[in-house]
Amino acid sequence: MTLLESVVDGVTDIRAHKGRTALQAVGVILGVASVVTVLALVDAGRRKSLEFMDTIGGLRKVLVVNEPARETTRTARQLANVGLTFDDAAALRGLPMVTQVDPIANERLLVRRGDYQKEMHIDGVTPDYQAIYRFYPGRGRFVSSDDLLHATRVVVLGDTAAREIFGSEEPLGRTLFIGDVGMTVVGVMQRKEYLFNNGTFNALEWMNRKVIVPLTTVHKRFTGDPERRVAFINAMIDKAENIPKAKAEIEALVRRRHYGEKDFAVWDRASRLEQQQQQSQQLHIVFLAAGAVSLLVGGIVIMNILLASFQERVREVGVRKALGANGLHITAQFLVESVLVTLLGGAAGLALGTGFARAVSGMLDQPAVITPSMALIGFITSVSVGIFFGLYPAVKAARLSPVQALRCE
Amino acid sequence: MAGAGLPGQGAEPVIRLREIHKQYDAGESEVHALRGVSLSIAQGEYAAIMGPSGSGKSTLMHIVGLLDVPTSGDYFLAGEEVSDMTGWSLARVRNKRIGFIFQAYNLLPRASILRNVELPMMYAGVSRAQRRERASALLARLGLGDRLKHVPSQLSGGQRQRVAIARALANNPAIVLADEPTGNLDSRTGEEILEIFDDLNRQGHTIILVTHDHAVASRAHRTITLVDGQVVKAQAA
Numbered sequence: 001m002t003l004l005e006s007v008v009d010g011v012t013d014i015r016a017h018k019g020r021t022a023l024q025a026v027g028v029i030l031g032v033a034s035v036v037t038v039l040a041l042v043d044a045g046r047r048k049s050l051e052f053m054d055t056i057g058g059l060r061k062v063l064v065v066n067e068p069a070r071e072t073t074r075t076a077r078q079l080a081n082v083g084l085t086f087d088d089a090a091a092l093r094g095l096p097m098v099t100q101v102d103p104i105a106n107e108r109l110l111v112r113r114g115d116y117q118k119e120m121h122i123d124g125v126t127p128d129y130q131a132i133y134r135f136y137p138g139r140g141r142f143v144s145s146d147d148l149l150h151a152t153r154v155v156v157l158g159d160t161a162a163r164e165i166f167g168s169e170e171p172l173g174r175t176l177f178i179g180d181v182g183m184t185v186v187g188v189m190q191r192k193e194y195l196f197n198n199g200t201f202n203a204l205e206w207m208n209r210k211v212i213v214p215l216t217t218v219h220k221r222f223t224g225d226p227e228r229r230v231a232f233i234n235a236m237i238d239k240a241e242n243i244p245k246a247k248a249e250i251e252a253l254v255r256r257r258h259y260g261e262k263d264f265a266v267w268d269r270a271s272r273l274e275q276q277q278q279q280s281q282q283l284h285i286v287f288l289a290a291g292a293v294s295l296l297v298g299g300i301v302i303m304n305i306l307l308a309s310f311q312e313r314v315r316e317v318g319v320r321k322a323l324g325a326n327g328l329h330i331t332a333q334f335l336v337e338s339v340l341v342t343l344l345g346g347a348a349g350l351a352l353g354t355g356f357a358r359a360v361s362g363m364l365d366q367p368a369v370i371t372p373s374m375a376l377i378g379f380i381t382s383v384s385v386g387i388f389f390g391l392y393p394a395v396k397a398a399r400l401s402p403v404q405a406l407r408c409e
Numbered sequence: 410m411a412g413a414g415l416p417g418q419g420a421e422p423v424i425r426l427r428e429i430h431k432q433y434d435a436g437e438s439e440v441h442a443l444r445g446v447s448l449s450i451a452q453g454e455y456a457a458i459m460g461p462s463g464s465g466k467s468t469l470m471h472i473v474g475l476l477d478v479p480t481s482g483d484y485f486l487a488g489e490e491v492s493d494m495t496g497w498s499l500a501r502v503r504n505k506r507i508g509f510i511f512q513a514y515n516l517l518p519r520a521s522i523l524r525n526v527e528l529p530m531m532y533a534g535v536s537r538a539q540r541r542e543r544a545s546a547l548l549a550r551l552g553l554g555d556r557l558k559h560v561p562s563q564l565s566g567g568q569r570q571r572v573a574i575a576r577a578l579a580n581n582p583a584i585v586l587a588d589e590p591t592g593n594l595d596s597r598t599g600e601e602i603l604e605i606f607d608d609l610n611r612q613g614h615t616i617i618l619v620t621h622d623h624a625v626a627s628r629a630h631r632t633i634t635l636v637d638g639q640v641v642k643a644q645a646a
Contacts, residue, residue, distance in 0.1 A: 005531060009520075012519050012520065013519065016519050315515070316517065318515075319511075319515040319517070320528070320532075321476075321500065321503075322474070322476060322503065322509045322515075323503075323504065323509065323528055323529045323532060323576070324500055324501070324503045324504020324505070324529050324532040324533065324580070325500060325504075325532050326496070326497050326500035326501070326532070327496060327497070327500075329532060401477070402476040402477075403471050403476045403477045406476065406511075406515075
């Protein structure tokens with residue numbers, strides 16, 4: 001007797017008992033649906049955050065930030081250090097795995113233009129800023145290396161900042177004052193957008209509010225800082241797999257430059273993303289546990305119904321044995337039935353889960369996609385449930401003595 | 410063991426039982442259903458096993474049909490020692506050597522009669538095409554050639570029993586074992602079924618029929634009567 005024939009027999013049985021089959025399948029449907037929903041949402045969420053990370057520079061970015069010693073009484077060496085500087089950034093450029101370096105100084109200064117007057121964050125940057133943030137001028141130009149060399153009095157505005165300061169006027173070529181320094185607007189950046197909440201919230205609006213000047217201009221004209229201190233340094237690493245190694249090299253280099261003091265920290269996006277995902281995983285585990293419980297209950301229901309329908313089939317088992325069926329034939333017959341029921345349930349659960357995931361993913365602005373591997377997981381789970389919970393009734397049937405089975409009315 | 414059979418039979422019998430005992434645990438007491446049954450049935454014989462209820466005739470039939478194993482004694486079926494076989498070997502021998510016909514037909518209710526007849530061949534591993542051909546031929550021979558796709562509930566009792574006979578013959582067994590085959594049928598239909606048995610016997614099939622009905626038993630060439638688990642009469646009719 002081939003497997004195909006067992007399947008044909010099983011299908012006949014299932015079709016003869018539609019109600020019983022539906023009851024058996026419910027648990028599996030809910031279980032698989034919930035597992036598939038979670039998988040699809042986790043996947044959608046992961047793609048969403050990757051996409052977001054990508055629009056602001058990707059995962060290959062490493063951030064070096066100031067982290068001064070916390071001790072109240074500092075050593076002379078700690079006091080001697082001034083934190084991260086333009087020269088630290090220049091040194092990082094020499095590392096082979098580092099492709100771009102952008103030190104950034106941050107000052108809060110008064111911006112004036114005609115009647116307009118507001119205290120704003122001014123970013124002192126270098127040309128690498130564009131590549132690191134994937135942020136480019138829409139009109140005019142960006143800060144050039146020439147600007148950096150001569151600490152020129154030029155400013156590049158984010159789209160929102162330009163509108164706010166100049167209204168409908170064309171800002172290119174116009175002058176505004178930062179502190180007391182007159183600056184010429186040479187560029188307006190492209191708009192950055194990453195919409196959440198059905199388009200009502202732009203997660204990147206802060207970039208559109210940027211007021212960008214050459215880093216050297218900050219040091220020379222605004223703060224007059226001879227140490228050329230910076231708030232943080234962005235470094236782009238050539239390959240994602242090099243990040244841990246590059247981090248170690250960056251740390252060693254900066255530490256050496258800071259006389260062995262670790263008054264800074266090196267962060268990378270990939271590990272932060274991972275942390276974030278670990279947090280949301282707790283939520284997923286709750287859903288997955290619910291799915292597992294449904295599958296368990298579904299399995300027990302299947303087993304119970306198989307056992308309940310057992311009595312009416314004992315005689316059939318006896319007849320089959322009288323005709324020459326061995327234990328394996330009988331086991332296969334029962335197992336095929338429970339596996340078919342769970343497969344049916346698995347398929348329905350997959351469909352239901354897809355529906356759930358679609359409905360819920362509206363909140364994420366990210367279509368939830370059921371990938372083949374998720375479908376596979378759903379099917380493997382349901383077949384396992386079928387085999388696991390079908391095995392006991394199947395073996396029990398196979399062990400029936402033919403005489404007793406035939407006597408059963 | 411030569412010569413252990415009945416007188417007048419030279420060849421090795423199809424069935425040879427020697428000192429078969431069967432005891433059951435029935436709660437506290439022990440039931441001794443068979444107490445030393447010895448008998449032989451030759452190839453091509455038509456034998457009836459008779460006896461009142463509780464005489465052990467069902468137990469004997471179960472043991473002959475390999476549905477049950479004796480507590481002690483030897484059983485040779487077509488020359489093969491089967492009394493100490495278990496599980497899988499029993500299933501194989503049952504499948505190839507024995508054709509069962511039951512009082513209640515015991516057809517699979519949801520399967521077509523063609524599929525019912527194919528079932529023993531399926532367990533024997535016969536190819537699909539061969540199975541189909543042989544099952545159709547058997548059913549045609551029994552006058553059911555135009556109903557192959559019917560399910561048992563669409564047939565009369567006599568027709569169902571004919572399907573069961575076709576199924577019993579599927580693997581061309583050494584013996585056909587019928588347990589009260591006419592018990593559920595009216596006398597005219599029962600007569601038709603018995604005529605089929607006569608026919609099969611003429612064609613060379615060995616038939617063992619279990620019954621309590623003398624009229625039915627009289628069709629056989631030989632009657633074996635059991636009382637209290639022992640053979641009291643083994644005579645040619």
